[in-house]
Structure formats: structure tokens, C-alpha cells
Amino acid sequence: MAVPAHDERDYIFATIYNLPIKQVITSTTSESIDLPYTDDDKGIITNSGDDLNGLSITEGKEKVINKLIDLKKGDKKISYKLRDWIFSRQRYWGEPIPIYFPIDFNEETADSNPITGSPHVIRYDQPIPVDESELPLKLPDMTDFQPGDDPQGCLARATEWRYFQKNGKWYARETNTMPQWAGSCWYYLRFTDTKSSDSLLSSEGASWLPVDLYVGGQEHAVLHLLYARFWHKVLYDLKIVDHEEPFIKLVHQGMILGTDGEKMSKSRGNVINPDDIVNEYGADILRLYEMFMGPLEASKPWQTSQLSGVLRFRDRVYNLIKSYDPVVHSESIELQGQLLIEMNKTIKKVTEAIESLSFNTAISSLMIFTNSLISISNNNEIIPKKALDTLVLLLSPFSPHVCEELWNHLGYKETLAYHPWPIYDPKLCIDTTIKIAVQVNGKVRSTIDIDIDMEESNALDIALQESTVKKW
Secondary structure (H helix, E strand, O other): OOOHHHOHHHHHHHHHOOOOOOOOEEEOOOOOOOOOOOOOOOEEEOOOOOOOOOOEHHHHHHHHHHHHHHOOOOOOOOOOOOOOOOOOEOOOOOOEOOEEEEEEEOOOOOOOOHHHOOOEEEOOOOOEEOOHHHOOOOOOOOOOOOOOOOOOOHHHHOHHHHEEEEOOEEEEEOOOEOOHHHHHOOHHHHHOOOOOOOOOOOHHHHOOOOEEEEEEEHHHOOOHHHHHHHHHHHHHHOOOOOOOOOEEEEEEEOOEEOOOOOOOOOOOOOOOOHHHHHHHHOHHHHHHHHHHOOOOOOOEEOOHHHHHHHHHHHHHHHHHHHOOOOOOOOOOOOOOHHHHHHHHHHHHHHHHHHHOOOHHHHHHHHHHHHHHHHHHHHOOOOOOHHHHHHHHHHHOOOOHHHHHHHHHHOOOOOOHHHOOOOOOOHHHHOOOEEEEEEEEOOEEEEEEEEEOOOOHHHHHHHHHOOHHHHOO
């Protein structure tokens, strides 16, 4: 089947070989379109008979399927595509596969021994699982991990481990190992219980499950995420875990692209080495910039020139806190008024932003709060120590190293990592005023601040008193 009018490769092929091109989809937004037209979302069917013309693509598909069913020439079916997972690896590093096979000697005698080189055949068609009482199967000690010429991998050279006798008969272990994905499919279970040696997961460890949040790139959706669910489903059927699903919430993080907007690749020459950024600017700046680039879920191009923005912000905070003097900024100075309100609003915004993984908006709120504190300092007013403490605590998840230093400068001897997170007063986070635009003839001429419950007539009186409005 070919649809050259609506498939780029088919269109190129048909054009080169001068084949007929029949348009069967047209646009709902434009009378003339360029072929090939591939916008199924906005397309409608044409040149396909009166019963299909004018229908959307979705409606048309449904009608064609139903017609084929009625004519008994087709049926409706959902097909699932699963990416193949080549499970075995011909290398040392990996979990050994607990399977072994019987051996047939070419000429069996009392002295037949595969370890010493007696000719034999390994019966791979008769796999035997290692008894559960003999688990875990451990890898042998080796010094040479090179693959070698044997397709069975380097473990094939560990003959003392590979071959063994059982009830007078010789057997050979499987020398392939599991891929790194095997362990990562259930490692989160052991995070909850690392000390249980009698079972994969104790009841105490199981009580921590399921995982609250899974953060990973979209490329994991058909690899780790999918196979971790498979393993978890099996463990659920075996009643090892109590929840049918392993993860409650999934967030796909966006990709950091190269400066050219393309995926970083050595072949493109657009790879940014984070070590270089850390060496030049410090780890805190790298963390701050990555979190400030944009929404976590979005893919964003890296721009080294934009590091200067978060660098200036870091330095402004550093200089502000370093100006702290325990004599001047006494803890007895009460935090009140507009600063108290702004601090509580900042705590609320940053806390909620972190919980929703909106790190860029959290940092933006901290920048605004920092500017407010600097304005107070520039007016030769004393900043209450509580406000400085709060700023450092709120910034610490994004810039932990410098915040530890600043925390110590503020007089604390213990790490801030164990200090309680700031708590806001909901009553102080309620806006009592609102800023509105004043338009005349469709253009904004001024903005005014009014009480949130002010009557319209009173607001209008205030707006009319604005000098930029009066002349109109």
C-alpha cells in the first residue's frame, strides 16, 4: 500500500518514477495545500466516495473498519508493539543466570572430566534451574575479563566454576550474565530494605511501597519503566509486594539539548561536559542554571552565556548574607509589615513550586525576595535575621554548597540539612490588594492598586484621578 499524497517517502518515490498521486485528505483551514499533506489532526477526507467525503480522519477510519466488519472482510484489532530486550550478555559484569545444563561426553569413561578437556557436548536444549536453596549464585573470582574468542563469554574460561558434578553426573553452568537492566528493574525495592538477607523484601520494607514519584526521560518509557512494571507484576502475583503498580506518579524530564538545539552527540560536536562547567563556575551554578532553564518536562537548549544570570544572583545572595553582623542584625529585631508578608508568600511559592517540580518558578521567587532584601539594605534599614535565615534555607536545595557556608556565617554550627523547612502563615499569604490595568480606547494608560473587595465605582474614581488618564 502506498499513499504518496500523504506520506513524504511515498511522495518522493512517486515523483521520481512519475507515478499517479491521488489526494484523499484535504485541509479544513486552507483551500490550497502543498503535497505531501500529512496533518491528520486538521485533515478531512476527500475523493473517497460520498459516504466518506467530509469526515475527519478518525471518523473515516471508524467507518471503514465497521464497513469491513459488516462485509465480513475484516475485523477490528489492537496490536501492541513491544521492543525486544536481548537479556543475555557475554561478559563478566552482571548477575549470573541461575541455569545449568547436562553434559554428554563423546566417549564417557571413569576419568571423563570437562575441566581437564575431555571432549563433550553441553545440552543447551535441556536447561535446569538452580535449586532455590543454592541461591544466590555468585560469580567466580577472575582477573581477566576480556571477551576472548569463545562466544560464550569470559566466564567460559572459569572452568572450575562453570563445570560441576551432581550425583555423579557432570553439568555446565550458563556463562551468559544478565544485563544491567535486570538489577535496575527491582532495585527500588531494596532501597526500602537493604539488610534483609532471608528474602527479597521484608514486610517492613514493603510498607514503604509503592514508589511515590518516578522521574525519568521519555526514552525510558519503552525500556526501564516498562520492564520494571513487568517484574513488579510478577512479584505482585507471587505476593511479594502488596501493590499491583510499582510507581504512583511518573514525570518525564526534558532533555538538555546542545547550543544548536539538537540532541547532544559527539558526532555533532555539541556535547557540553558538565565537569568543565563545574571547574569554571562551581557545582552550585550548574545546578541553579539547569533548574532555572525552564519547566522540568521541557527540552531546552544549553546556553553557556546565560550562566552569568544565575552567577550574578548567587553573588548577590552571597554578598547580602556576608554583610550580616550579629550585633547589627540582632535576632531581637522583629520581622513585621510588608517584609513579613513577602517572606511568607515566598515560603509558600517556593514550597509549592518544589513539590510540583516547578524549580524555575521557585528560583524566580527567590530572586524577587532577594531583590527586596537588597532594597531594604540599600535604604540603610536593618534586615531582620529571620529573613536572612529563611532566604538561605529556601535556596539550599538549589545551591547547597554556598548555602552551607552562608548558614555557618549566620552563626549556626550544625548543617542546615537537618534544620526544619520554613513554614508560612496562610493568613499572611492572602492578597488584600490587586493591581489592575486602566485602558482608554483599547490601550493601557496606567495601572492602579486597589483593595480586592473595592466597589467598581470607587475603583473607577481612582483610575480617573491618574494623570495619564485625565488627559483622555
